[in-house]
Amino acid sequence: MSQAQTSQARASQAIVLPETSNPLISFVRSVVPAPLRWGIRNAVRQWTRQRLFFVKLLLGDINPLVNNWPDRGQSIHRVYTEAYLEQHHGDIHGHCLEFQEATYLAKFGTGAVTQQDILHHNTENPLATIVADLTGANDVPSNTFDCIICTYVLHLVPEVEAMVAELHRILKPGGVLLVVVPNITVNYDEFDEFWRFTGAGMRVLLRRSFGKQQVTTQSFGNAITAMRELYGLGASSCRSGLLTRQDPRYALAVCARAVKGQSLGASGLGSVG
Numbered sequence: 097m098s099q100a101q102t103s104q105a106r107a108s109q110a111i112v113l114p115e116t117s118n119p120l121i122s123f124v125r126s127v128v129p130a131p132l133r134w135g136i137r138n139a140v141r142q143w144t145r146q147r148l149f150f151v152k153l154l155l156g157d158i159n160p161l162v163n164n165w166p167d168r169g170q171s172i173h174r175v176y177t178e179a180y181l182e183q184h185h186g187d188i189h190g191h192c193l194e195f196q197e198a199t200y201l202a203k204f205g206t207g208a209v210t211q212q213d214i215l216h217h218n219t220e221n222p223l224a225t226i227v228a229d230l231t232g233a234n235d236v237p238s239n240t241f242d243c244i245i246c247t248y249v250l251h252l253v254p255e256v257e258a259m260v261a262e263l264h265r266i267l268k269p270g271g272v273l274l275v276v277v278p279n280i281t282v283n284y285d286e287f288d289e290f291w292r293f294t295g296a297g298m299r300v301l302l303r304r305s306f307g308k309q310q311v312t313t314q315s316f317g318n319a320i321t322a323m324r325e326l327y328g329l330g331a332s333s334c335r336s337g338l339l340t341r342q343d344p345r346y347a348l349a350v351c352a353r354a355v356k357g358q359s360l361g362a363s364g365l366g367s368v369g
């Protein structure tokens with residue numbers, strides 16, 4: 097057999113490696129149920145990250161621990177978002193609208209939602225039941241929704257005032273808009289982000305369409321949770337006592353509730369305070 101034939105024959109032989117399994121790992125897998133194993137793994141990961149966090153701070157390392165979403169677990173601003181929606185779950189009823197997906201309608205609108213729509217501004221989202229750009233002319237009928245959940249949308253919209261006017265138009269009289277936007281946050285590469293809102297800024301924006309008496313805001317976050325979020329730590333890195341202490345100077349989530357006045361077509365009510 098020539099050298100070329102020999103190497104061809106060798107290459108065509110399937111290389112089968114013996115199955116290497118660590119008997120200790122196999123034993124643990126057979127006796128510890130998967131959810132418990134995952135819980136332990138996450139706890140170990142969190143414990144390690146906490147220590148790494150302090151080491152990196154001490155070393156003055158400016159690179160966050162985690163840069164991408166899924167790796168950090170539930171983010172701190174989402175815990176605040178859910179706390180706000182939970183607080184206002186009584187508003188989430190009847191015909192409701194959410195952006196991109198119905199995550200929060202499913203979680204907080206149980207039983208009371210009679211009809212739901214998902215809005216996306218372009219045709220790329222198969223979950224969308226309404227495709228509309230709410231900053232320009234669109235086909236969404238006026239006075240349609242009892243509740244609109246508008247989380248993490250307004251900071252992405254250049255013509256944000258026009259969008260708020262549209263949100264007001266498509267709500268039924270007496271309908272409620274629940275908004276959550278970031279204040280302190282990372283500028284993520286995957287989105288074009290235009291705005292950051294303080295509580296006062298959000299009130300000014302919403303009052304232009306909803307009127308002075310109809311808007312309330314609430315801010316969530318403090319210096320420590322803000323620092324942790326910016327550094328890539330998730331909610332599980334924070335004790336619940338830390339999450340419940342709010343300091344509006346360091347808001348991670350600015351939340352707002354705006355109610356459309358009862359008179360049909362009411363808009364541009366009141367001056368900006």
Ligand SMILES: C[S@@+](CC[C@H](N)C(=O)[O-])C[C@H]1O[C@@H](n2cnc3c(N)ncnc32)[C@H](O)[C@@H]1O
Pocket residue numbers: 194195196197215216217218228229230231247248249252253
């Ligand atoms: C990052 S997603 C946020 C929604 C999600 N429910 C959440 O809580 O993260 C941004 C949403 O804003 C919507 N959006 C951005 N610009 C818009 C516009 N001009 N008109 C209507 N929707 C818009 C997009 O269609 C998308 O559904």
